Amino acid sequence: MAGLLVLGANQVALGDMLFILVSFIVLALLVKHYAWGPVTKMMDARSEKITGDLDYADQERSRAEKLAKEREDALKNSRAEAVEIVNKAKESGETQKKSIVSDAHSEAEELRQRAKSDAAKAREDAMSGAQNDIANLSLEIASKVISKELNADDQKSLIDSYIKELTVNETK
Template identity: 55%
Template sequence: MSSTFLLGAANGVQWGDTIFYLVLFIVLMALLKHFAWGPVSEMMDKRADKISGDLDSAESARKKAEDLAEQRQDALKDSHFEASKIIERAKKNGEQQKATIVSDAQEKAQTLKVNAKEDISRERQDALDSVKNDVAELSIEIASKIIRKDLNANDQKALIDSYIEGLGKQNEAK
């Protein structure tokens, strides 16, 4: 047929074909748009949107994570600093406490010592005093026992004399 067309042959140009193909093509295009092209390209657009949205949200999530990590790093650094400060303070406190405790103890020991010394000397005094009394009493008792046993008039007289003499001496000494 094409040879006849090119030669312009007897049965002429079938120009109905042009109309036929025009209509065919337009109908085909409309059908494809409705059944194939439309849904598929819509889905492709949707996918492209979703992918770009996902990329955006991933980017923001990454940024957030980075910020958090930085914050954590800062906090860690701060806490190190704080901890060393706390330790230092505790050390100083301990030192101070130690000094006060030691000085307190020394003071206390000193006073204890002083008190003990006083107590000891007083006790000694007391003991001496009581011993003196006891000795005097004892001597009186012994003396009375001896006297009661064999005391004649001479002896009594001599004893009284010596006694009086002793008294006089004692008064002199006072």
């Protein structure tokens, strides 16, 4: 044992250094081939996958956020649009109502005017017809009854004054 502790003693087994060198290299190669290679490859693949998944998740999240925002905007827009449509409909209904009512008003007014003037005209016609008839009739009656030589013009003025008196009484 003492020989092993002192380098250069005749018992030193320098072959051991060579032996451990060779066996260590062989061990390293075997470990690399059977365990290190596959496992580190898988570890790299996993870290790559995790990075990829995280990137993908980020991407998806931002996409979803964008989509949600778009939807919200669309919803807001559609609400405003609906309000506008309702307002427009109300407005057009109002104007239509106004125009219909005013049309009806004017028509009614026209009808009334026409009826009034018709009535007035009819009365006037009737009045003048009756005046003439009454004048002629009374003239005839007078000429027959009185048979006095009465000028026709005098007679007519007499009757007219009479009738005027009559109409004044009637309108009263």
